[in-house]
Amino acid sequence: MYTQAMDTMREEGGDKPALRTAEEAQLQQRFDNRIDAGEFIEAKDWMPENYRKTLLRQISQHAHSEIVGMLPEGNWITRAPTLKRKAILLAKVQDEGGHGLYLYAAAETLGTSRDQMLDALHTGKAKYSSIFNYPTLTWADVGAIGWLVDGAAIMNQVPICRCSFAPYARAMVRICREESFHQRQGFDSLLVMMKQGTDAQRAMVQEAVNRWWWPCLMMFGPPDDQSPNSAQGMRWGIKRVSNDTLRQRFVDAAVQQAEVLGVSFPDPDLRWNEETQHWDYGTIDWSEFWRVVGGDGPCNRERLAARVKAWEEGEWVREAALAHARKSELKEAA
Amino acid sequence: MTTNTEWPLWEVFVRTKAGLDHKHCGSLHAADPKMAVQMARDVYTRRQEGSSVWVVRSDQIVASDPGDKDMLFDPAEDKVYRHPTFYKLPDSVDHM
Numbered sequence: 001m002y003t004q005a006m007d008t009m010r011e012e013g014g015d016k017p018a019l020r021t022a023e024e025a026q027l028q029q030r031f032d033n034r035i036d037a038g039e040f041i042e043a044k045d046w047m048p049e050n051y052r053k054t055l056l057r058q059i060s061q062h063a064h065s066e067i068v069g070m071l072p073e074g075n076w077i078t079r080a081p082t083l084k085r086k087a088i089l090l091a092k093v094q095d096e097g098g099h100g101l102y103l104y105a106a107a108e109t110l111g112t113s114r115d116q117m118l119d120a121l122h123t124g125k126a127k128y129s130s131i132f133n134y135p136t137l138t139w140a141d142v143g144a145i146g147w148l149v150d151g152a153a154i155m156n157q158v159p160i161c162r163c164s165f166a167p168y169a170r171a172m173v174r175i176c177r178e179e180s181f182h183q184r185q186g187f188d189s190l191l192v193m194m195k196q197g198t199d200a201q202r203a204m205v206q207e208a209v210n211r212w213w214w215p216c217l218m219m220f221g222p223p224d225d226q227s228p229n230s231a232q233g234m235r236w237g238i239k240r241v242s243n244d245t246l247r248q249r250f251v252d253a254a255v256q257q258a259e260v261l262g263v264s265f266p267d268p269d270l271r272w273n274e275e276t277q278h279w280d281y282g283t284i285d286w287s288e289f290w291r292v293v294g295g296d297g298p299c300n301r302e303r304l305a306a307r308v309k310a311w312e313e314g315e316w317v318r319e320a321a322l323a324h325a326r327k328s329e330l331k332e333a334a
Numbered sequence: 335m336t337t338n339t340e341w342p343l344w345e346v347f348v349r350t351k352a353g354l355d356h357k358h359c360g361s362l363h364a365a366d367p368k369m370a371v372q373m374a375r376d377v378y379t380r381r382q383e384g385s386s387v388w389v390v391r392s393d394q395i396v397a398s399d400p401g402d403k404d405m406l407f408d409p410a411e412d413k414v415y416r417h418p419t420f421y422k423l424p425d426s427v428d429h430m
């Protein structure tokens with residue numbers, strides 16, 4: 001999802017080894033050897049400039065996705081149907097905030113400040129996952145997000161636990177430990193409505209699933225043959241599994257889960273393929289994906305505006321806290 | 335952009351339970367020490383992962399230079415006699 005950064009960096013190109021000196025060539029060689037040996041790269045180790053740039057881009061955009069991802073679900077905290085669901089949703093959204101913080105901290109080790117990253121988000125220079133530009137219209141959307149969006153995120157994030165850049169890998173290990181609860185609570189919430197709910201509630205669940213299904217498939221990024229930076233990402237050990245492979249894994253798992261739930265997916269071409277032993281699915285509308293990535297999804301403006309508003313309205317708090325800290329320090333020194 | 339008002343960075347160390355070491359688990363921004371401890375609690379111990387936290391300003395940490403790694407740590411490489419497994423003893427006393 002959260003790894004769409006590699007696929008949307010069309011303009012920048014991959015690893016151009018514009019090596020200047022013999023020493024640098026040697027460093028590059030040593031770096032390549034370490035990657036090939038499956039070693040981890042730490043923040044202070046030498047790394048090619050493009051590796052640094054690509055990682056900074058991917059990790060910061062992953063962080064932005066976690067933070068912006070709090071908005072669609074946060075929309076339902078005050079309207080959760082029971083106290084239990086409200087407590088669960090609060091904990092889930094708080095986790096996403098935590099994920100954003102782990103990831104910002106990992107990205108900062110690459111030498112960019114938190115404020116620089118936030119500035120890139122707020123000015124629209126940095127992207128976040130396309131999925132969070134869709135609205136949460138009903139309570140069933142909260143369950144559908146947990147089940148499908150977090151489900152897709154898990155598929156995507158588990159391989160990054162083995163990313164060659166150690167601070168990112170460590171953050172992902174921490175995140176993946178927390179994600180399973182997100183998916184399970186979503187499925188559980190939908191299951192209650194499907195098994196104990198009214199016809200209207202069941203219809204609401206199906207309608208939410210209909211809306212989220214295709215955008216979830218897009219979370220894995222463009223098809224492999226249209227993913228020009230994937231090879232470089234694989235070479236660097238930043239990307240471990242291809243977009244289409246992850247997408248297929250997700251579809252195979254989701255079809256089975258949908259059966260238990262008693263919902264269908266809005267795809268007439270979805271069918272079991274005896275030969276491949278996988279579920280075939282229909283054609284994804286990539287023009288919609290690029291439109292949403294490009295800023296023209298249903299909620300892009302609303303999401304960004306909410307982040308900018310929070311940042312601007314929090315400015316006096318950040319300043320006051322810092323002024324207070326300085327004053328206390330002076331008092332202590334005196 | 336307001337980089338001059340960015341809160342300082344802190345490194346967070348968590349003791350998962352009594353009797354164990356504090357272990358580095360990440361970093362965060364906070365205006366002062368009290369806030370750093372509070373935020374460490376919220377960011378790194380939401381599921382009882384800790385029974386104690388340390389926070390220390392990142393700029394106060396002195397670290398070895400990765401470039402000195404070989405110079406610093408390789409000299410220990412050929413000193414196998416520092417390990418108990420170096421000594422082959424008769425089976426009857428090998429548990430020592």
Ligand SMILES: [Fe+2]
Nearest residue numbers: 066095096099
């Ligand atoms: Fe997350």
Ligand SMILES: [Fe+2]
Nearest residue numbers: 096150179182
């Ligand atoms: Fe999540």
